[in-house]
Amino acid sequence: MSLISKDFRLNQPQSHQRGYLRIRWALLTIAFVGIGAVVANTDSASEKSKNIASSELPVFNPTSATPEVLAEEMARDSFSLSLPELQAQQKILDDANNLTPKQWREFKVKSGDNLARLFKRANIKPQQLDELMKSGKAVKTLRRIFPKDIIRVLSNDEGILQALRYDINHKSYLMVERTSGVLVAKTYNHTIETRETHASGIINSSLFLAAQDAGISQNVIMELASIFGWDIDFALDIRKGDNFTVLYEELYRNGEKISDGNILAAEFTNNNKTYRAVRYTNPQTNRSEYxxxxxxxMRKAFLRTPVNFTRISSRFTVNRYHPILHKFRSHKGVDYAAKRGTPIYSAGDGKIIFKGKKGGYGKVMIVQHGTKYTTLYAHLKTYNRKLRVGSKVKQGQTIAYVGSSGLATGPHLHYEFRVNGTHRNPLTVKLPESNPVPKRYMADFELTTTPVFAQLNLVSRAQQVALVDTTNN
Ligand SMILES: [Zn+2]
Known part of the structure; x- marks a missing residue:
């Protein structure tokens, strides 16, 4: 039974990872309060490993290779090498071909940069850019380059591009080479080896300190927080003695760890209640969820509309005329006209994080859902009196009543939906799905996840034993 999953979180677009950074920062700010000793243990050395992505590259055989093949193989195999190593290899090739040594040069993409500017810095003729962009489908990846990305080029004294390499992600790279005078672009895969590892920790002050002591990267701990974030509030619910165990992947290229992979399963005990989650990939859609x-x-659903409204009186827009302020302003929510006193429901399970007046918004309530989402309800007449900041609410629970407090022409609910702190259109935003494993896949789910849970148990129990030992010492 293989515990290996075939998809890589790393393949997601980089912009996604950047959004991630924002929550990470927010959570870290909350988390680094207080110091404490932590008992943790990790063990990755003994884990078995498997090769899951086979390389497309042919085996390098120096005795039978022609100089061209040799050059190609060396160029590709050396992609993950440092620049000096690359150049050393290039020199061997050039010497073998009686050529003047060519130099690969490395350019770092700067903020506001584009390929044209980069070519200028590299003294490559501007016309070469057109040729490059026509060198094949694979070259499209260069339309989305990001600051700090590395682009390596090989060009001659006349400013003619000979070759270009670009790391698309940890798994694949782009190689453009001039063959018979024409630039040809291709994407190649690296051999990525996935190893399984696990880590456990017990919390003395914060999850992040415990994770740090357990040697877990911020990416993994953020993933852990987002898996359990619907059930546990990592800023307020965490108690001393809470503990966790996580089974996750590490990705290796040429025997060197390049990053962490997916969490395969995890367990979190909060206030003596244990939550467990496992990653499962739907065989039909190939989508992985916990x-x-x-x-x-593990995720909880949202209501699309939090009130029974008579009509939508204003939509989400970036520029609209404000009837009271007589100014153009963006409207970062939706207005639902409804009778004064109409109950307003919480759009999802969550926790009240704000209750009070906010300028033109009048009486406002904000609910936090999981780690990524917040919903805001404004111009309220009154609040549900039983609810306070910190109260937990269920999806569909009445949290307030429609009114016209603040700057409002008539009774309506002004509703906002934020993802990672960014306003999104409540009418169209993609809401997290919370469907269970489809019935027809339940047998497969049990078959694949039972051994994962068994391993989680084993690691978790070993941690308990280690804890008792430490306490006795
Ligand atoms: Zn509004």
Whole structure:
């Protein structure tokens, strides 16, 4: 039974990872309060490993290779090498071909940069850019380059591009080479080896300190927080003695760790209640999600509309005329006209994080859902009196009543939806799905996840034993 999953979180677009950084920062700010000793243990050395992505590259055989093939192989195999190593290899090739040594040069993409500017810095003729962009489909990846990306070029004294290499992600890279006078672009895959590892920690002050002591990267701990974030509030619910165990992947290229992979399963005990989650990939859609042992989604659903409204009186827009302020302003929510006193429901399970007046918004309530989402309800007449900041709410629970407090022409609910702090259109935003494992895949789910849970148990129990030992010492 293989515990290896075939997709890589790393393949997601980089912009996604950047959004991630924002939550990470927010959570870290909350988390680094107080110091404490932590008991943790990690063990990756003994883990078995498997090769899951086979390389497209042919085996390098120096005795039978022609200089061209040799050059190609060396160029590709050396992609993950440092620049000096690359150049040393290039020199061997050039010497073998009686050529003047060519120099690969490395350019770092700067903020506001584009390929044209980069070519200028590299003294490559501007016309070469057109030729490059026509060198094949694979070259499209260069339309989305990011600051700090590395682009390596090989060009001659006349400013003619000979070759270009670009790391698309940890798994693949782009190689453009001039063959018979024409630039040809191709994407190649690196051999990525996935190893499984695990880590456990017990919390004395914060999850992040415990994770740090357990040697877990911020990416993994953020992933862990987002898996359990619907059930546990990592800023306020965490108690001393809470503990966790996580099974996750590490990705290796040429025997060197390049990053962490996916979390395969995890367990979190908060205030003596244990939550467990496992990653499962739907065989039909190939989408991976986290589920409880009985196949329920770890995520919770949202209501699209939090009020029974008579009409939508204003939509989400970046520029609209404000009827009271007589100014153009963006409207970062939706206005639902409804009778004064109409109940307003929480759009999803969550926790009240704000209740009070906010300028033109009048009486406002903000609910936090999981780690990524918040919803805001404004111009309220009154609040549900039982609710306070910190109260937990269920999806569909009445949290307030429609009014016209603040700057409002008539009774309506002004509703905002934020993802990672950014306003999104509540009418169209993609809401997290919370469907259970489809019935027809339950047998497959049990078959694939039972051994993962068994391993999680084993690691978790070993941690308990280690804890008792430490306490006795
Ligand atoms: Zn509004």
């Amino acid at each position: 589920f409880t042992a009985d196949g329920k989604s």
